[in-house]
Amino acid sequence: xxxxxxxxxxxxxxxxxxxxxxxxxxxxxxxxxxxxxxxxxxxxxxxxxxxxxxxxxxxxxxxxxxxxxxxxxxxxxxxxxxxxxxxxxxxxxxxxxxxxxxxxxxxxxxxxxxxxxxxxxxxxxxxxxxxxxxxxxxxxxxxxxxxxxxxxxxxxxxxxxxxxxxxxxxxxxxxxxxxxx
Amino acid sequence: xxxxxxxxxxxxxxxxxxxxxxxxxxxxxxxxxxxxxxxxxxxxxxxxxxxxxxxxxxxxxxxxxxxxxxxxxxxxxxxxxxxxxxxxxxxxxxxxxxxxxxxxxxxxxxxxxxxxxxxxxxxxxxxxxxxxxxxxxxxxxxxxxxxxxxxxxxxxxxxxxxxxxxxxxxxxxxxxxxxxx
Numbered sequence: 001x002x003x004x005x006x007x008x009x010x011x012x013x014x015x016x017x018x019x020x021x022x023x024x025x026x027x028x029x030x031x032x033x034x035x036x037x038x039x040x041x042x043x044x045x046x047x048x049x050x051x052x053x054x055x056x057x058x059x060x061x062x063x064x065x066x067x068x069x070x071x072x073x074x075x076x077x078x079x080x081x082x083x084x085x086x087x088x089x090x091x092x093x094x095x096x097x098x099x100x101x102x103x104x105x106x107x108x109x110x111x112x113x114x115x116x117x118x119x120x121x122x123x124x125x126x127x128x129x130x131x132x133x134x135x136x137x138x139x140x141x142x143x144x145x146x147x148x149x150x151x152x153x154x155x156x157x158x159x160x161x162x163x164x165x166x167x168x169x170x171x172x173x174x175x176x177x178x179x180x181x
Numbered sequence: 182x183x184x185x186x187x188x189x190x191x192x193x194x195x196x197x198x199x200x201x202x203x204x205x206x207x208x209x210x211x212x213x214x215x216x217x218x219x220x221x222x223x224x225x226x227x228x229x230x231x232x233x234x235x236x237x238x239x240x241x242x243x244x245x246x247x248x249x250x251x252x253x254x255x256x257x258x259x260x261x262x263x264x265x266x267x268x269x270x271x272x273x274x275x276x277x278x279x280x281x282x283x284x285x286x287x288x289x290x291x292x293x294x295x296x297x298x299x300x301x302x303x304x305x306x307x308x309x310x311x312x313x314x315x316x317x318x319x320x321x322x323x324x325x326x327x328x329x330x331x332x333x334x335x336x337x338x339x340x341x342x343x344x345x346x347x348x349x350x351x352x353x354x355x356x357x358x359x360x361x362x
Contacts, residue, residue: 019270019272031270033245035258061241064214065245071217080215088200089210115215
């Protein structure tokens with residue numbers, strides 16, 4: 001029985017451990033946080049695929065270094081980060097609560113008021129490390145749409161499971177799921 | 182009465198809004214997340230000041246882009262991120278609970294088991310966006326020390342309030358506090 005999956009993005013290869021997330025399913029665990037090398041490689045590869053836009057928008061925490069690196073490559077001095085809760089520094093925060101279709105878990109995402117104002121009427125790209133069930137992406141899209149932004153692309157390093165068949169996202173590599181045999 | 186503070190790091194200037202955090206105190210709100218430009222500038226300036234080390238270690242979420250950028254400049258393919266809770270992907274996580282001296286609030290920081298193993302016996306630099314009361318830094322230091330790492334430097338973009346007088350940290354600029362007049 002396999003216990004790891006070998007992922008290659010451009011010139012970077014990682015052996016991802018398989019972890020059980022239920023009695024029926026293992027997933028390949030891809031930890032982007034701290035992996036500067038794979039982020040730099042993936043950002044360089046995805047930058048060429050992205051359409052013109054005013055801002056990149058991601059959600060904390062795992063999307064942050066990837067959004068940072070892509071923003072740099074696209075010559076954008078800033079990107080927007082949706083937080084998972086209202087923070088003390090925020091002014092008139094915009095909050096979206098989205099219930100996961102698959103898990104029924106409620107997810108909260110928050111934009112600081114000035115960031116929401118900045119996005120109004122702008123063309124934006126949603127960016128994340130992995131798109132899997134699509135729940136996180138849907139929550140982020142609900143939030144930026146409420147802020148008045150137009151989503152012109154949805155991008156990720158990896159599309160996991162069924163997400164690989166979506167034609168409304170841009171990604172670099174597929175990440176399979178590993179059902180129990 | 183002033184309602185903003187002008188911060189300059191190298192060639193980048195930001196006007197930080199002052200926000201009340203109690204009836205007696207305003208702080209200058211510095212939001213590093215999303216500000217690729219100031220992160221790149223600050224990373225370039227602090228890199229030269231850092232001693233040799235095996236790893237940079239930061240805590241989610243605000244320290245992440247800064248650690249990413251400094252790691253790149255130092256030629257380190259990876260850095261370590263302590264999370265604020267145990268995550269599904271973690272294997273034998275190492276958890277530190279530290280109570281804030283100033284607020285009595287308990288803070289939890291977590292290292293994934295393989296990351297903790299990686300840090301054992303290594304020389305590491307703690308890195309964050311702002312050092313203020315020092316509570317977050319203390320929690321992070323407790324965690325990496327438990328993992329068996331040796332802290333050779335503590336670095337931040339900014340030292341806020343009394344932290345500016347510390348001689349055990351490296352930082353680029355001071356950030357004043359603004360008590361009610």
